[in-house]
Amino acid sequence: MTGSAGSAATPSAGGQANGAASSHRALLYRDGQDVRAADSFLQAAIAVREPVLAVLPPEKLARLRPWTGQDLPDVELIDAAAFFRRHGAATRALSNWIRAHARSGRRARVLTEPPLALAAPHAVRAYLQIEAAANLVYQPYPVFMLCLYDTAALPRQVLTEAERTHPELAHGEEYTASARYDDPREYVRNSSAVVQPPAS
Numbered sequence: 001m002t003g004s005a006g007s008a009a010t011p012s013a014g015g016q017a018n019g020a021a022s023s024h025r026a027l028l029y030r031d032g033q034d035v036r037a038a039d040s041f042l043q044a045a046i047a048v049r050e051p052v053l054a055v056l057p058p059e060k061l062a063r064l065r066p067w068t069g070q071d072l073p074d075v076e077l078i079d080a081a082a083f084f085r086r087h088g089a090a091t092r093a094l095s096n097w098i099r100a101h102a103r104s105g106r107r108a109r110v111l112t113e114p115p116l117a118l119a120a121p122h123a124v125r126a127y128l129q130i131e132a133a134a135n136l137v138y139q140p141y142p143v144f145m146l147c148l149y150d151t152a153a154l155p156r157q158v159l160t161e162a163e164r165t166h167p168e169l170a171h172g173e174e175y176t177a178s179a180r181y182d183d184p185r186e187y188v189r190n191s192s193a194v195v196q197p198p199a200s
Contacts, residue, residue, distance in 0.1 A: 021139060021140060021141060021142050022138050022139050022140070022141055022142065022143050022144075022145070023143075023144045023145065023168070024131075024134055024135055024138070024145045024147075024166055024167060024168070025144075025145065025146050025147070025166055025167075025168040025169065025170050025175055026146075026147045026148075026149060026162045026163065026165075026166035026168075026169055026170065026178075027146060027147070027148050027149065027169070027170035028149045028151050028159050028162060028163075028169065028170075029148060029149065029150060029151060030150075030151045030152060034060070034113070034148050034150070035060075035063065037146065037148070037170065038054070038056070038060060038063065038064060038111060038148075039063075040173070041109060041111050041146055042054070042064060042075075042111075044109075045075075045109050050106070050107050050108060050109055051074035051075070051101040051102075051106075051108045051109070052074070052075045052076070052108070052109045052110075052111065053076045053078070053094075053097050053101075053108070053109070053110045053111070054075075054076070054077050054078070054110075054111045054112075055078045055079075055080050055083045055084070055110075055111070055112045055113070055114070056077070056078075056079075056080050056111065056112070056113050056148075057079075057080055057081070057113060057115065058079055060113065061077045061078075061079065064077060065077060074101060076097070080112065080113055080114050080115055081115050083114075084114040084115070084127070087123070087126050087127060087130060090130075091130055094110070095137070095138075097110075098110070098138055098141050098143050099141070102138075102141040102142050102143040103141075103142070104142070106142065107142040107143065107144060108141075108142070108143045108144070109143070109144045109145075109146075110143060110144070110145045110146070111145075111146050111148070112145070112146075112147050112148065113147070113148035113149075113150075114127055116149075116154060116158060117150065117153040117154055124158060125191060128158075128161045128162070128165055128191065129187070129188050129191055129192065131147065131162070131165035131166065132164075132165040132182070132184040132187040132188050132191075133184060133188060135165075135166075135167060135184045136184050136185070146170065147162070147166065149162045160180065163178045163179075163180040163181070164178075164180045164181060164182045164187060165181075165182070165184075165187060166178055166181065167181050
């Protein structure tokens with residue numbers, strides 16, 4: 001339905017690394033990897049009847065929409081531009097969805113790609129702080145989060161920050177630990193610091 005609301009690589013996009021309660025991964029994609037990842041992500045959820053929240057650009061939602069005609073568990077497809085228009089509201093909505101759907105004995109899945117290529121620098125920075133905080137906030141919940149980043153549209157610095165805010169990176173059907181991953185508290189603190197102008 002449509003809603004409003006350095007470890008070893010693992011072999012499957014549908015898997016959850018190391019049996020952790022939560023899993024937060026980034027796919028820095030190119031050449032159709034995003035399409036394949038989204039299809040694999042949803043197929044894996046269908047196979048075990050896990051609820052899914054997909055917050056994506058309209059053209060990617062259109063690809064996934066035919067899947068929702070099947071006898072599926074909760075599947076919500078939301079336009080990313082509308083969802084991420086206000087980060088505070090988006091964070092509350094995501095938190096509420098995870099609390100409602102990810103609980104003991106039932107894993108949930110979240111697939112996101114906000115329109116960062118069109119966002120102002122301060123909005124990109126705020127979103128990346130949310131990504132870092134997610135590693136702590138959602139840790140107690142059985143949720144698998146996969147975040148898509150377009151290497152052709154986004155600056156190298158944004159892609160580097162994605163590596164710093166996700167413990168694991170996707171490589172096709174495999175996942176590896178991010179060598180650049182930062183402690184979430186340190187990341188948020190450092191990226192929130194006010195830079196003083198040089199002395200005149």
